[in-house]
Amino acid sequence: MxxxxxxxxxxxxxxxxxxxxxxxxxxxxxxxxxxxxxxxxxxxxxxxxxxxxxxxxxxxxxxxxxKVLDQDTTFEYEKNAICPYCGTEQTDSWELSGDDGEENMDIREEILNKYKKFNDYLENIDLNSLRNNFSRQELNDFKNKLYDIKIRSLPYEISNMTKEMKEEEYPELLGIHHYPILKEIDFLTEKEKMDLDNFLVKFIPNRDFVQTFWKVVKSPKKTELLKKYLIEKGVVEERYVVKCPNCHQGHLSKMMSNEKKEELKTLLHNKATYYKLEPYLNFICDDCFDELDPYEIDEFSMQTYLILVMERDKSLDHV
Known part of the structure; x- marks a missing residue:
């Protein structure tokens, strides 16, 4: 042919x-x-x-x-090789060692060059030419063939590799290191303390409330001991909210610190005016829409929440 x-x-x-x-x-x-x-x-x-x-x-x-060059043609070299035909600098060139023939080019540069070239190729693909020349079924078959090609994710693999290298260099990363104060706990197992360290790091201090300790500690008795310990060590603080006395679901206040809670109790005990109570209480429940008369209630029910306040130890973040 x-x-x-x-x-x-x-x-x-x-x-x-x-x-x-x-x-x-x-x-x-x-x-x-x-x-x-x-x-x-x-x-x-x-x-x-x-x-x-x-x-x-x-x-x-x-x-x-x-063009075919003569054998005695002189080649120019700078950081990269210069093409003797057109004078273009070959940015992906490298020099062979005179001793053992190994490539002196940094393999990272070689990989980056290949990645960039492949990306340039993808960027220059005209999808309209595919649309205009192939049927929908043909394009779906083509798409499936592309999906069948499992392209390696080097950034992901390198990230895992450098994580392993970092842990080999700093083995303390494999232990309790976000909240070292947890090492002092004597009523949890080492695994429970490690799980707790990895659990607390998911929350943002002074914003997120921590209520699901059962994911780490299964024993109710240990959970109560843990809450008390975290409060004493300043890892978390208590926050309070007034519950609706009618439906017991709706909130009649914003989250309050212990100081604000005591202030509200004092105002209620002294039968303070609506004007003084207004910064602390809502007088209509958002859930049942019941209107509250604070002077008819002897004692309000409050629900307690725990908010994370201690920043984690970041000393090993950038080693």
């Missing part, structure tokens, strides 16, 4: 060539009896060409002319 050879092809016409077999205004050079390989040298009329694009369905080969 013979192939027609063309040169002077403009890369912007690549879609027409690959899909329709059109070569636009490229120059016809002749034919070859066998299909050449990509980058194979072909000679016509004393000139040397290199194969760059092949369309097998139309038996068309696009080639580019290259």
């Amino acid at each position: 013979s192939y027609s050879i063309y040169t002077g092809f403009k890369i912007q016409n690549i879609d027409n060539l690959l899909v329709n077999g059109e070569v636009a205004d490229a120059k016809y050079l002749g034919e070859v009896d066998e299909r050449p390989d990509i980058y194979e040298k072909i000679k016509f009329n004393g000139r040397t060409y290199v194969t760059s694009v092949i369309n097998d369905s139309s038996q068309i080969v696009i080639v580019e002319e290259v």
